[in-house]
Amino acid sequence: MLIVDDHPMVLEGMQTMLSQISFVHTVGVARNAYEAIEQVKAHDPDIVITDISMPEISGIELAAKIRNEYAKVKTIAMSTFNERSYISQMVQNGAAGYILKSVSKEEIEEAILCVYEGKLYMSLELELNKQEQQRINTAPLLTSREKEVLLLISEGFTNPQIAEKLFVSPYTVDSHRKNLLTKFEVNNTAGLIKQAAKYGLV
Amino acid sequence: MLIVDDHPMVLEGMQTMLSQISFVHTVGVARNAYEAIEQVKAHDPDIVITDISMPEISGIELAAKIRNEYAKVKTIAMSTFNERSYISQMVQNGAAGYILKSVSKEEIEEAILCVYEGKLYMSLELELNKQEQQRINTAPLLTSREKEVLLLISEGFTNPQIAEKLFVSPYTVDSHRKNLLTKFEVNNTAGLIKQAAKYGLV
DNA sequence: ATACGAATCCCCTGTTCAGGGGATTTTCCC
DNA sequence: GGGAAAATCCCCTGAACAGGGGATTCGTAT
Incomplete structure (x- = not known):
């Protein structure tokens, strides 16, 4: 031993x-x-x-x-x-x-x-x-744009602010945001950031 | 000893x-x-x-x-x-x-x-x-109630839901939430949870 | 004893978010 | 070139949040 x-x-x-x-x-x-x-x-x-x-x-x-x-x-x-x-x-x-x-x-x-x-x-x-184990392994797969948006959300920026930074419409940012919520299986920003932090994405 | x-x-x-x-x-x-x-x-x-x-x-x-x-x-x-x-x-x-x-x-x-x-x-x-020490020192001092609320926010609960869990008015929860935002020097939930995660509070 | 922080409660206003519903263009791979 | 996934854009509704303004109670430490 x-x-x-x-x-x-x-x-x-x-x-x-x-x-x-x-x-x-x-x-x-x-x-x-x-x-x-x-x-x-x-x-x-x-x-x-x-x-x-x-x-x-x-x-x-x-x-x-x-x-x-x-x-x-x-x-x-x-x-x-x-x-x-x-x-x-x-x-x-x-x-x-x-x-x-x-x-x-x-x-x-x-x-x-x-x-x-x-x-x-x-x-x-x-x-x-x-179920927790499995959940840990399966960090959702994000597209590159989603990752960008996620990061900016975590920095505390709002949809309009993010839209400006990325030169896109606020509607687009909102779409990404909603996809993020769906992928992480949460229903608000708080849960989103917590999960993201857990997976080391922010 | x-x-x-x-x-x-x-x-x-x-x-x-x-x-x-x-x-x-x-x-x-x-x-x-x-x-x-x-x-x-x-x-x-x-x-x-x-x-x-x-x-x-x-x-x-x-x-x-x-x-x-x-x-x-x-x-x-x-x-x-x-x-x-x-x-x-x-x-x-x-x-x-x-x-x-x-x-x-x-x-x-x-x-x-x-x-x-x-x-x-x-x-x-x-x-x-x-520099890390400083970061630690600058981690805001939270009251026990604030910590409770912070944790529940991070779990994705809304003010009314948290209020129900803690047997207090949603107004109270909102007060704590606002104090948290002030203490962490952020202006929305996303920033709050990110900071909290950084300090290991969630 | 009183002064202070913590915790509680209340209101108003405007912004942002969440959850639906769609549609079009780009990009990239087969 | 066709198809799929990604990225973009748009609208509507209601809920939740953010930022102000206050006020009361309760314990505890000085």
Whole structure:
């Protein structure tokens, strides 16, 4: 077992918890993806537990690299609840499991066993809101003009103001605006901007 | 010393790290604010280290409660880098120090000493990006009611709908809304939600 | 005790938005 | 060149919002 995280605290915590699980042997820890690769090369662990958000190289990229170069090594991704939207990316890049940083010892144990047997493990709290998961992945597809208009709306400009900036009729801007509302499945500007912010579009 | 965090892992990690500091004695841990209050009452620790984001009652509210009811107990706030925007709120609510979860043992030691002597401690990484600090400081101070209203606006509810939810008149909601617009220095909902998203308020 | 902020409530006016309904031109791919 | 999607334009109605103006109550901190 190899643990990767840029927070010493999480490293310590994870180590302590893992040391209480009989069948687990921690071969090392790493503070970043470079160290992680070194450790994988040196110790050939069965499983790597890695944080997602790390400076320079993210856990997602690390997972991809491990899958490509050390196919036998399984990866379990770990993140905070707020970063749960990266799950799909993580799984696409070869993660065999996903746990929240709020996990208990029992859940870690379960996850490790599960992954060791070649199955996919997901934190229970995550299974619940599947519709949210799907929703996260499906950020609506916007045309370039719609994106322009969305940005200007978010800046607080009104339809007439936007029309002037884009050298088009206010009616046109309003059309785009309505399409945006439809695509985001909201019914006013507040909801629109919130969704857009969520997807990082503004 | 009392440690408060909803993640068992962080709890373990922090405990391990603190146990390596000679002059520190950890009297207990708590998984939420309720437990924390109990522990404070029972053990009267010198310092409480608390996470900011916790279910039900946040670290911010916990800090306020401790300051009001157990003035002699100092609080050190702890959060991830992404949650750093709460610093100002935390300090306003009586936190004597602020550390990132990515801290090393050395920094924790420094922070504890510093706070114990009655000084204010801030993680070094935070001092650096001052323009961001300014941004944080210029995040308008909202009342609790305003925050509630802001959240509901961001969910796409209209004034009448919000009024119904909060059992107040639509006029009242509109007043709060107008105050929000003023405080954020914007002149419509779009700008409001964008700013709010920027400060992590929605 | 009182002064202040927070929260509540009310009104008026004009603008903007939301939800319908259409139609025409551009652009770009097959 | 035909077709589809994008972008443009237009109208109508009613709801919601924005920007003013006020006023009262309630707690709490000084």
